[in-house]
Amino acid sequence: MQNQEQINHLKTIVQNILDEAAKQGASAAEAGLSQENGLSVSVRLGDVETIEHHCDQGLGVTVYFGQRKGSASTTDLSAASIKETVSAACSIARYTSEDEYSGLPEPELLATEFPDLDLNHPWDIGVDGAITLAVECEDAARSYHAEISNSEGASVDTHQGIRVMGNSLGFLQGYASTRHSLSCSVLAQRGDSMQRDYWYTVARNARDLQSAVDVGNKAAERTLRRLQARSLSTRQCPVLYCAETASGLLSSFIGAISGGNLYRKSSFLLDALDTRVFPEFVRIHEQPYLKGALGSGAYDGEGVATQARDIVSEGILRGYVLSTYSARKLGLHSTGNAGGVHNLTIDPGKFDYQGMLKELNTGLLVTELMGQGVNMVTGDYSRGAAGFWVENGEIQYPVEEITIAGNLKDMLKNIVAVGNDVDYRGNIRTGSILVERMSIAGE
Amino acid sequence: MEILNLARQAILMPAGIQDGDIEKIMNRLLSSPVDAADIYFQSSHFESWVMEGGIIKEGSHNIEQGAGVRAVFGEKTGFAYSDRIELPVLLEAANNVKAIVRQGQEADPLHCKVSIKAADWSKHYATQNPLKSLPDQQKIDLLRRVDSETRKLDSRIEEVIVSLVGVHEHILVARQDGSLVADVRPLVRMNVTVIVEQDGQREQGSMGGGGRSDYNYFIDRDIALEYGREAVRQALVNLEAVDAPAGNMTVVLGPGWPGILLHEAIGHGLEGDFNRKGTSAFSGRVGERVASDLCTVVDDGTLQGRRGSLTIDDEGTPTEKTVLIENGILKGYMQDQLNARLMSVNPTGNGRRESYAHLPMPRMTNTYMLPGQHDPEEIIKSVKKGLYAKNFGGGQVDITSGKFVFSASEAYLIENGKITRAVKGATLIGNGPEVLTKVSMVGTDLELDSGVGSCGKDGQSVPVGVGQPTLKIDGLTVGGTSV
Numbered sequence: 001m002q003n004q005e006q007i008n009h010l011k012t013i014v015q016n017i018l019d020e021a022a023k024q025g026a027s028a029a030e031a032g033l034s035q036e037n038g039l040s041v042s043v044r045l046g047d048v049e050t051i052e053h054h055c056d057q058g059l060g061v062t063v064y065f066g067q068r069k070g071s072a073s074t075t076d077l078s079a080a081s082i083k084e085t086v087s088a089a090c091s092i093a094r095y096t097s098e099d100e101y102s103g104l105p106e107p108e109l110l111a112t113e114f115p116d117l118d119l120n121h122p123w124d125i126g127v128d129g130a131i132t133l134a135v136e137c138e139d140a141a142r143s144y145h146a147e148i149s150n151s152e153g154a155s156v157d158t159h160q161g162i163r164v165m166g167n168s169l170g171f172l173q174g175y176a177s178t179r180h181s182l183s184c185s186v187l188a189q190r191g192d193s194m195q196r197d198y199w200y201t202v203a204r205n206a207r208d209l210q211s212a213v214d215v216g217n218k219a220a221e222r223t224l225r226r227l228q229a230r231s232l233s234t235r236q237c238p239v240l241y242c243a244e245t246a247s248g249l250l251s252s253f254i255g256a257i258s259g260g261n262l263y264r265k266s267s268f269l270l271d272a273l274d275t276r277v278f279p280e281f282v283r284i285h286e287q288p289y290l291k292g293a294l295g296s297g298a299y300d301g302e303g304v305a306t307q308a309r310d311i312v313s314e315g316i317l318r319g320y321v322l323s324t325y326s327a328r329k330l331g332l333h334s335t336g337n338a339g340g341v342h343n344l345t346i347d348p349g350k351f352d353y354q355g356m357l358k359e360l361n362t363g364l365l366v367t368e369l370m371g372q373g374v375n376m377v378t379g380d381y382s383r384g385a386a387g388f389w390v391e392n393g394e395i396q397y398p399v400e401e402i403t404i405a406g407n408l409k410d411m412l413k414n415i416v417a418v419g420n421d422v423d424y425r426g427n428i429r430t431g432s433i434l435v436e437r438m439s440i441a442g443e
Numbered sequence: 444m445e446i447l448n449l450a451r452q453a454i455l456m457p458a459g460i461q462d463g464d465i466e467k468i469m470n471r472l473l474s475s476p477v478d479a480a481d482i483y484f485q486s487s488h489f490e491s492w493v494m495e496g497g498i499i500k501e502g503s504h505n506i507e508q509g510a511g512v513r514a515v516f517g518e519k520t521g522f523a524y525s526d527r528i529e530l531p532v533l534l535e536a537a538n539n540v541k542a543i544v545r546q547g548q549e550a551d552p553l554h555c556k557v558s559i560k561a562a563d564w565s566k567h568y569a570t571q572n573p574l575k576s577l578p579d580q581q582k583i584d585l586l587r588r589v590d591s592e593t594r595k596l597d598s599r600i601e602e603v604i605v606s607l608v609g610v611h612e613h614i615l616v617a618r619q620d621g622s623l624v625a626d627v628r629p630l631v632r633m634n635v636t637v638i639v640e641q642d643g644q645r646e647q648g649s650m651g652g653g654g655r656s657d658y659n660y661f662i663d664r665d666i667a668l669e670y671g672r673e674a675v676r677q678a679l680v681n682l683e684a685v686d687a688p689a690g691n692m693t694v695v696l697g698p699g700w701p702g703i704l705l706h707e708a709i710g711h712g713l714e715g716d717f718n719r720k721g722t723s724a725f726s727g728r729v730g731e732r733v734a735s736d737l738c739t740v741v742d743d744g745t746l747q748g749r750r751g752s753l754t755i756d757d758e759g760t761p762t763e764k765t766v767l768i769e770n771g772i773l774k775g776y777m778q779d780q781l782n783a784r785l786m787s788v789n790p791t792g793n794g795r796r797e798s799y800a801h802l803p804m805p806r807m808t809n810t811y812m813l814p815g816q817h818d819p820e821e822i823i824k825s826v827k828k829g830l831y832a833k834n835f836g837g838g839q840v841d842i843t844s845g846k847f848v849f850s851a852s853e854a855y856l857i858e859n860g861k862i863t864r865a866v867k868g869a870t871l872i873g874n875g876p877e878v879l880t881k882v883s884m885v886g887t888d889l890e891l892d893s894g895v896g897s898c899g900k901d902g903q904s905v906p907v908g909v910g911q912p913t914l915k916i917d918g919l920t921v922g923g924t925s926v
Binding site for chain 1 (some may be wrong): 492505
């Protein structure tokens with residue numbers, strides 16, 4: 001109930017902002033407001049390291065004078081500041097150009113149904129409870145094996161926030177959501193080789209977090225397995241992206257079919273709609289209405305209704321990822337993706353992690369990627385990597401200081417299999433992904 | 444005094460906060476036996492303008508202000524912040540953070556008295572507001588001129604995107620001894636991105652720059668138009684690029700922005716926090732050889748008007764020129780107050796934070812290598828087969844294993860001492876503690892980057908600078924596709 005009162009209070013402020021914009025002469029306006037509170041506790045070597053109390057708020061407003069647009073934001077929600085912020089946005093709109101594509105969404109695309117997506121589960125853990133949990137997690141990691149030599153610590157984070165947005169078409173909505181996480185990072189040493197790795201768990205509801213001991217054990221296990229990694233000779237071979245790194249591959253794909261890159265013609269997938277981008281067995285879809293999931297939402301950053309829809313089916317690109325503006329630039333309609341995709345999911349295949357290693361047979365398992373070496377315009381891809389060399393489906397030894405390279409267009413087409421070892425922690429849900437062949441550079 | 448007064452006017456006066464209020468908050472913090480405490484006040488005004496598709500497409504104005512309250516006890520830190528600069532809110536924050544000290548421990552009643560310390564350090568940039576350095580119409584005119592002049596350069600240009608960003612930031616730090624110190628920080632940046640097309644093939648080029656200055660920086664010497672020319676040149680070079688080689692080879696890095704090598708390969712590994720905790724590949728190695736004797740590397744926050752420069756850091760410590768590596772020998776680390784105290788060394792003015800809502804930690808300012816003896820042309824001539832990398836995108840490092848990457852966006856083959864074909868961008872990967880030991884030639888041509896760098900650590904982004912002369916590295920892995 002308390003939440004509903006606060007949401008109503010923030011709705012009143014947003015309505016005031018929209019009214020103020022109209023008063024200052026704007027023909028249309030959109031405003032968003034957020035408030036968030038949180039606690040972060042980190043421990044290291046069994047003792048408290050930091051206790052942080054978070055308290056954030058902010059408002060953003062965009063005004064239109066016909067086809068001219070101006071934006072402003074502030075962290076100060078006082079009445080005087082709101083007036084100044086609206087006035088700053090209006091002042092900017094005097095200098096921006098007429099843009100025939102700019103403006104609020106088409107009214108018929110705005111969300112009209114607002115199901116409870118089960119996103120709000122405050123966690124009353126308190127500072128002491130958070131310390132106890134973090135210590136338990138780090139202890140599990142540190143006592144896992146004698147070669148665990150040092151620690152960067154464990155931390156517990158809990159956040160609760162409220163977001164409200166509205167526009168001058170009469171859209172005015174808000175919701176509360178929570179996000180909790182537990183993470184741990186430790187070091188291991190054997191001879192000259194020192195390595196570090198981590199693990200984390202994140203959820204809307206603390207009940208869905210992995211246990212502290214499991215997180216600690218996993219962090220330790222992931223660190224230990226990297227010890228005495230070596231480089232590889234330069235070669236070409238099949239590459240298996242583990243689930244956590246595979247999400248990066250899909251996020252590059254989403255970048256290439258996003259409206260902003262398409263209308264600027266800075267994508268390697270221009271004019272790819274209705275053509276084959278993946279092998280036939282691949283289906284990629286959005287699931288905005290999943291209860292309790294991290295990427296769920298009934299509407300996007302502009303109030304447009306989100307859609308449960310196939311982006312790829314039978315390997316064919318069925319739709320782009322568009323906001324109102326980019327859609328108009330392309331002569332299309334918004335797909336409800338202002339601000340990104342919602343629980344993007346690639347359908348899992350029949351193999352689990354072990355099965356995927358067998359499919360890889362002999363090649364590279366990539367468990368970590370470094371750097372940003374992706375050229376969105378050409379699809380050229382070259383990134384630092386670490387992982388394991390695999391022969392006959394069995395891990396042989398850890399590898400590091402290598403790069404993997406190819407062209408994303410070919411890499412997506414040449415996906416051989418998708419695992420059912422899905423990582424559910426993020427907004428992109430995928431199992432491991434096996435790519436037929438890439439260039440490895442090493443010693 | 445002048446700067447302190449400017450900061451008071453910008454932050455404290457609108458909020459109605461008096462010196463007596465700061466004393467009250469500090470006394471609340473000091474009522475537990477903390478080792479250190481501070482209150483960080485900040486007010487930032489930010490604007491951006493974007494021209495795209497031949498029109499002024501977007502503009503925004505943002506205000507960010509608030510205060511962060513911190514108490515430190517041993518290795519423990521308590522921290523709270525609020526965007527409401529109000530006495531009751533900050534007193535409550537102080538109550539929350541002093542709980543970092545175990546209950547039952549009471550401090551000797553200390554009384555904090557705000558005292559104004561003469562700022563006897565030299566300033567490394569002017570205080571005027573860059574947002575007001577040009578009337579809005581002239582900012583628009585500048586963008587339009589860059590756009591139209593750039594579009595004229597080549598018929599293959601498909602799109603030009605020009606952005607202009609300015610920040611005017613006031614900060615004020617109150618420390619546990621009652622001293623108040625302040626800084627006023629201008630920052631401007633302009634970027635030009637072009638997309639070119641030839642026979643259905645597209646490429647992109649990008650160039651930008653700026654510093655702690657105002658918008659006249661881009662107009663004087665027509666530097667803005669130079670960004671456009673350079674962006675077009677890079678895009679056209681990349682149209683001709685062939686597949687990059689793959690494998691370990693001799694790499695020559697051009698001067699200036701390729702200094703991102705130093706930032707990633709050794710800079711992060713030399714930050715005090717990692718070394719206090721023993722988690723860096725450089726931990727415990729002061730006095731040891733970590734580079735060839737040709738290499739001297741410094742972190743220097745005192746350069747006039749550079750993007751990474753600071754008069755004082757975010758804990759109120761004046762910045763300095765810190766020697767990290769001298770003739771190949773590791774001399775020391777970059778420190779903030781907490782890590783300097785725990786390691787019993789002096790702070791180096793590297794305590795930085797993204798904003799009042801973040802905790803300070805050791806961060807780089809402008810990191811660069813001093814010039815050497817070799818003529819850059821002679822360096823290229825000495826390479827029979829290798830890669831010449833001239834421009835880079837971002838980089839990343841794992842400070843524990845020491846492995847780092849940085850991605851070339853403009854590179855060429857060197858064949859028999861000559862720069863020949865352009866090759867596609869590729870990621871370079873190496874081992875931090877090892878890479879500088881393979882530096883066999885250092886050029887005379889030290890350059891600093893044009894002022895575009897941002898560095899991320901623990902989710903906090905701060906502006907930084909890098910620089911270096913032409914460098915020859917005998918063996919680095921190049922991640923191309925041409926096996």
